[in-house]
Amino acid sequence: MPLQHLGLVGYGEVGRIFSAGLRSHVASCSVWDLKFADFVTGAAVQATQAGVLAQASLAALCAQSDFIISAVTASNTLAVAEAAAPHLRPGTVFLDLNSASPGTKQQAAALIEAAGGRYVEAGVMTSVPPYGIQVPMLLGGALAAELAEQLNAWGMDAKVVSADIGVASAIKMCRSVMIKGLEALVIESYATARAYGVEDHVLPTLAETFPSIDWEKQGGYFFSRVVQHGQRRAEEMRESARTxxxxxxxxxxxxxIADKQQWVADQARAGVLAHVGTNAPWQVYADALLAARKD
Known part of the structure; x- marks a missing residue:
């Protein structure tokens, strides 16, 4: 599969990681994001400084690309496919990384295929940053096997699960109910335990029941990820609900779960957690939430 011109829709955490990891494998690497409206400052400048070509519009990105990766928030999954479809070059491969329901992915696939593109869905199975482009992903669609061969040749970790659209997303969404649910449960349980001053009794009982988990460390990680990405997680969980x-x-x-993730995102947006460092213990996050409750 001679894919030479990569275009990434979305220059957030995933877009930055994938563009950095894949640009050496292709002849050109372009990116576009809604935040690129200001080409003098901000995200477009960051992209240029990172060695990728910031495009002025989605149409411009499509005109330059034979392989497009959509890496946006869950709520924009269908909107990106709809906006990109009229501008696709014939035969463009469209890889949809977004966390959306099987039905949403099927709708997106219909739009891309009707426009002459070739749609492949991906279920990204864990957090991207620790793995980079080697993050495990499940692929679905008629072209999935052929694309997986190309991606794996580039050093990625792609596994085909079905020729049908929706299977990979169903796996991802069902997993998300568990993982994002654990995050929401930890935040609610730990913050409440902290409010009553009983965390030193609660966490040891969790360790007794599930001794393979470091509940202190896991708690800090869950708090930090939700504080950083609560909005994205809330949108993903709405797609899980749709699933x-x-x-x-x-x-x-x-x-x-979506409501709890959204609540944390709203607290972060209000500045409640602005003073908390990324790798802070969970108690620091909980104390910030408790302080806001008392105000």
């Missing part, structure tokens, strides 16, 4: 609905069930837990 549950598409399966014919009420999304009781997925919706509640």
């Amino acid at each position: 549950v609905v598409e399966a014919g069930f009420a999304p009781t837990m997925a919706s509640a």
Whole structure:
């Protein structure tokens, strides 16, 4: 598969990591993000300084690319496919990394395929930063096997799970209910335990029940990730809720998890946690939330 001109939609955490890791494997690497509206300062300048070409519009990126990776927030999954479709070069491979429901991915695939593109869905199975482009991902779609061969040749970790669109996303979304749910549970449990001053009793009981988990360390990691990316996680959990609905069930837990993730995101946006360092112990995050509650 001779893919030579890579275009990334979204220059957030994932877009920066993937553009840095893949640009040496292609003839050109372009990026576009809504934040590129100001070409004098901000994200567009950061992209240029990182050695990738910042495009002025999604249409311009599509015109330059034979391989497009969509790496945006879950709520924008379908919107990006819809906006990109009219501008795709014939035969463009469109890899959708976004955390969306099977139904959303199927709608996006229909738009891309109708425009002459070749759609592949990806379920990114864990946090990207520790792995970089080697983050494990599951691929689905008619072109998945061929694309996986190319991606793995570039040093990525892509595994085909189905020729049908929606299977990879179903795996990802069901996993997200558990992982993001654990994050939400830890934040609610730990902060409440801290409020009552009983955390030194609660955490040891967790360690007794699940001795393979370092509950202190895991708590700090969960707090930090949700504080940094709560908005993105909340949107992902709304897509997880959509996945549950598409399966014919009420999304009781997925919706509640989305609400908790959104609440943390709102606290962070309000500056409640601005003074907390990225690698702070969980107690520091909890104390900041408790202080805001008392104000």
